[in-house]
Amino acid sequence: MREDAGAAPITALTTRTYTVPTDQPEADGTLAWDATTVVTATVEAGGQVGLGWTYAAGACGSVIDEKLAHALLGRDAFAVAGSHEAMVRACRNLGRPGIVASAISAVDIALWDCKARLLGISLASLFGRSAEGAPIYGSGGFTTYDDETARSQLELWVDTWGLSMCKIKVGESWGTCEGRDLRRAALARQVVGAEVALFVDANGGYSRKQAVRMGRRYLEEAAVTWFEEPVSSDDLVGLRMVRDTLDLDVAAGEYGYDEPYFARMIGAGSVDCLQIDVTRCGGYTSWLRAASLAGANGLDVSGHCAPNLHAHVAVSVPHLRHIEYFHDHHRVDGLLFDGVLAPGGGFLVPDDTSPGHGMTLKEADAAPYRR
Numbered sequence: 001m002r003e004d005a006g007a008a009p010i011t012a013l014t015t016r017t018y019t020v021p022t023d024q025p026e027a028d029g030t031l032a033w034d035a036t037t038v039v040t041a042t043v044e045a046g047g048q049v050g051l052g053w054t055y056a057a058g059a060c061g062s063v064i065d066e067k068l069a070h071a072l073l074g075r076d077a078f079a080v081a082g083s084h085e086a087m088v089r090a091c092r093n094l095g096r097p098g099i100v101a102s103a104i105s106a107v108d109i110a111l112w113d114c115k116a117r118l119l120g121i122s123l124a125s126l127f128g129r130s131a132e133g134a135p136i137y138g139s140g141g142f143t144t145y146d147d148e149t150a151r152s153q154l155e156l157w158v159d160t161w162g163l164s165m166c167k168i169k170v171g172e173s174w175g176t177c178e179g180r181d182l183r184r185a186a187l188a189r190q191v192v193g194a195e196v197a198l199f200v201d202a203n204g205g206y207s208r209k210q211a212v213r214m215g216r217r218y219l220e221e222a223a224v225t226w227f228e229e230p231v232s233s234d235d236l237v238g239l240r241m242v243r244d245t246l247d248l249d250v251a252a253g254e255y256g257y258d259e260p261y262f263a264r265m266i267g268a269g270s271v272d273c274l275q276i277d278v279t280r281c282g283g284y285t286s287w288l289r290a291a292s293l294a295g296a297n298g299l300d301v302s303g304h305c306a307p308n309l310h311a312h313v314a315v316s317v318p319h320l321r322h323i324e325y326f327h328d329h330h331r332v333d334g335l336l337f338d339g340v341l342a343p344g345g346g347f348l349v350p351d352d353t354s355p356g357h358g359m360t361l362k363e364a365d366a367a368p369y370r371r
C-alpha cells in the first residue's frame with residue numbers, strides 16, 4: 001500500500017460508455033447531432049462507490065483505463081486535490097483540453113461523490129451550502145425545431161415546470177438565417193410572456209459586427225437579456241467588443257477545459273457571466289477554482305448543462321447566477337440514473353438525506369445504450 005493511501009485507498013476505477021439517441025434531430029448555430037454519449041467513471045474505496053460522468057466521446061474511457069487508473073489506484077480517496085493533480089500530471093503528454101479533461105472531470109466527480117459517501121453526507125454538505133437550491137433556466141430551443149415543437153417546449157418549461165428563465169439557439173447555419181433567428185426569438189417571447197427572462201445562444205455562429213447588429217434586434221424585438229457566444233468563444237476581443245457595445249449580458253466559457261482558459265477569458269474582460277462545465281473543466285475541483293476566479297473578478301458564474309451534477313456544487317457558490325437545465329441532459333440523465341433532481345419550481349434542490357450526489361446508475365435500463 002502507498003504511504004499516502006490513508007484510511008480509504010482507492011481499490012478500483014472503472015468506466016462505461018453509453019450512447020443515447022436524441023428524441024429528434026437537433027442542431028444549434030454551428031453543430032448538428034443525433035445522439036449523446038455518456039462516459040461514466042466509478043471509484044471504489046472503503047466499501048463505498050462514487051459515480052461521475054461526462055458527456056463526451058467513448059475515447060474518454062480509454063484515457064481513464066490507460067492513464068487515470070494507474071495514477072489513482074492506492075491513493076487516499078479523501079485526498080481529492082492530490083488525486084486531481086496526479087491525473088493532470090499523468091496526462092501531460094496527451095494534452096489536457098478536450099477528451100483528457102472530460103475524462104478527468106468524470107473521475108474527479110466520482111472522487112468527490114465517493115468521499116461524501118464515505119463520510120455519510122451529501123455532496124452539498126461536503127462543499128458547504130450557500131443556498132438551499134440553485135436557480136435553473138430551460139435550455140433547448142434547437143434550430144431544427146418547427147414552431148409547434150418550440151412552442152410546446154417553452155410551455156413545458158414555463159407553464160408546467162414554473163421556470164422563470166429560458167434559452168433558445170440562434171445563429172442558425174453559421175449565422176446565415178438572420179430572419180428565421182429573429183422570428184424564432186419573437187415567437188419565444190410571445191409564448192413565454194413578458195415576465196420570463198429570455199436568453200439566446202449563437203454558439204459562435206455570428207461575425208463580430210453581425211453579432212452587434214443581431215444583439216440590438218434581440219434586445220429591442222424580444223427583450224433578450226443574455227447573449228451567449230455571440231461570436232466564437234476563442235475570439236476574446238470580439239466577445240469584449242460585443243459586450244462593450246450592447247446592453248446585454250455576454251456569456252461564454254463552456255469550452256473551458258483548464259483553469260488558465262478561464263483566467264484568460266476573465267482577464268480579457270470578455271464576459272459578464274462565466275459559464276463553467278463541471279463535466280469538461282476538470283470536475284468539481286476545477287469548477288470551484290474557476291468559480292473563485294470569477295467571483296474575485298466581480299463576475300457571476302453559471303453551470304453549463306449537466307444540471308444534475310452541477311446542483312450539488314452550485315449551491316455552495318454565493319455568486320451563482322443559474323444552472324443550464326439542458327433538454328438532452330434532462331432526457332439522458334433520467335434514462336440512465338436514479339436519483340435525478342426534479343426541475344419543478346425553478347430550482348434544483350440537492351437532497352441532504354442522500355449521501356454524495358444521491359445518483360446511481362440504472363444498470364438494467366442503461367444496458368440497451370451501452371457500447
Ligand SMILES: [Mg+2]
Binds near residue numbers: 203
Ligand atoms: Mg452554449
